[in-house]
Amino acid sequence: MRKRKGAGRPTISDVAERAGVSTITVSRALRDPSKVSDHLRRKINNAVRKLNYVPHSHASALASTRSNVIGVIVPSLTNNVFADTLRAIYDELYQGPFQVQLGNSRYVAKDEERLVRTFLGQGPSAMIVAGVDQTDATRELLENAECPVVQVMDISDDPIDMMVGFSHFEGGRAAGVHLVQKGYKRIGFLGARMDPRSHRRMEGFKEALRSGGRYDPDLIVTTTDSSSVSLGGHLLETLRKRRPDLDAVFCNNDDMALGALFGCQKAGISVPDDMGIIGFNDLEMMAASYPALTSIRTDRYQIGKRAVQMIKSVLDGEPPEQKIIDLGFELQCRESTTRPKSKTR
């Protein structure tokens, strides 16, 4: 006789039998209790509890041709910036029926493509991807996906579907404008990793310096090495060796800025008097450092939250008012760029 053994755990029919109803009634009682009478619902809930029944999500996904999986692809698991957004996504999804499927593309476009392909293979309820710089193939996959797609952390006028983020170009520009306004003259840029978002920050920064008449390509230092605190110190040292008259730096993120600060302390350079420093993202430590570091504050948590809210709206059949949400940024001016008027050379 041909017989297969299941996983051994109780199934919906075990519950149905115990409650004296049909399986579909159990199914309904669990998914939409309002469709089942109080009487039966109570019996079913009792049976569920007694048997310690947990619905088999794969069977459910197969039968309903939709999984409760939301695919999320980020380029880094260790970068605090994405961690904040991820945390928001998990927080916002915690109550509902959805499960997060997380992928790490490690800043490699091809890996991202592979992940998108795999995730779409699970018929996800929605997809969240970081950035707007997907390969053509990835874009096409996502455009043809039969689920809402939200690009997060960045903004463009050409979304795959929906978008929540802010303009890195404008953020970079704001940093540049700030340093020019504060009276710094030889303003450098320290850029690690230099993924597309960092590039746009740099371009915005350059634009600001050009407008302010302070642009000097010689003061730009970038590397594809991944960013770190120590790298911030090293790049600052490199640049100062080349241009000892450097008097301010915009770092493409806060780790680099912290490293630059330590580098200055080590070299006996006074911040902000002899060196202005500004970072990007405004991680918690920026306000706590000494001197406190100026940064461009971005609301990563809110980005994740809004992304999930948009998805929920669409899945509930109420598409959001706007497909593109620009959450902007806010310059947090602190001691590291606040030098006494008299000091301005």
Add this chain to the structure above:
Amino acid sequence: MRKRKGAGRPTISDVAERAGVSTITVSRALRDPSKVSDHLRRKINNAVRKLNYVPHSHASALASTRSNVIGVIVPSLTNNVFADTLRAIYDELYQGPFQVQLGNSRYVAKDEERLVRTFLGQGPSAMIVAGVDQTDATRELLENAECPVVQVMDISDDPIDMMVGFSHFEGGRAAGVHLVQKGYKRIGFLGARMDPRSHRRMEGFKEALRSGGRYDPDLIVTTTDSSSVSLGGHLLETLRKRRPDLDAVFCNNDDMALGALFGCQKAGISVPDDMGIIGFNDLEMMAASYPALTSIRTDRYQIGKRAVQMIKSVLDGEPPEQKIIDLGFELQCRESTTRPKSKTR
């Protein structure tokens, strides 16, 4: 007529038809190519490519009564410590057929229990959970789970199944011993969050001070607030107000230590001369700060890697030599605890 429409994407039978074989042959060609002749394998691969076929993971999981999901539950998504371990898990799993299902318990035991329940509902191939402090119910669930379970980040002599980590008690003790040896006299402890692992670090620390004749309960400051750089500064300030003669602190993690350093700089206290500081975990920034901060180095990446390797071994039918792997820690002595001999009071 009763007809259900599927998800619309190509199924295994589409591939089979196109390749002129049966579905099971396609299934085999994809899962274990060695079981299918070159001839057919080629035809099948072509068909797969042409149709852009992606196996439907839910159907597969249902039919085989095992999913390729590995459940991972961590208490925090934003803590760098877990991020490193997570990254290792993703890296190590990237090539294989496994998918990670990640849950955030937010340091709440009940949430962890809920997550374990949900994850087990998917019939995971394995489970990885942080720590050894599960509730009894969670423990029981995991003990009865029909899959390998690895507890990571900590060590005890009573594993649910397997374990990779290090002793927080010993780490804390090493920090205490170090400060005593360096000649510090009034040694404090700054503890945030105070989850069970932090508690064990503190207990180890206390033990070391007792042995060294330096234990003073008045110098212990803890809070359940989550740790941050600014909190490190605040707690240090609190403690110094109470005990101005404080001359060293062990912080329960590196963020706190960094905050303590900034706090000293702000207050004009010289580190390490007037205040020794030691952290825990040795994040990258510790070596880059100025002065460089002493810390207890732990290998979070390795923990994740070994956990996955253990799981793979078991799933391949070759249980690992040892069920408990103690990866230890290493004290990284840096400037923040290295004061000139003369300065020792």
Add this chain to the structure above:
DNA sequence: TAACATTATGTTAGCGCTAACATTATAACA
């Protein structure tokens, strides 16, 4: 070349659930 082992492929049923339709109980109304 018969007898048997091995390898390659196929047939069939079923994993646990839910969509789609069918039926029955209950309420609402003329």
Add this chain to the structure above:
DNA sequence: TGTTATAATGTTAGCGCTAACATAATGTTA
């Protein structure tokens, strides 16, 4: 009171895949 709308429950088939067994093709040995 019978007719019809509505709510509550049930029956059946099928989602897409793979386990388990069945069969055909090929190799091996005496």
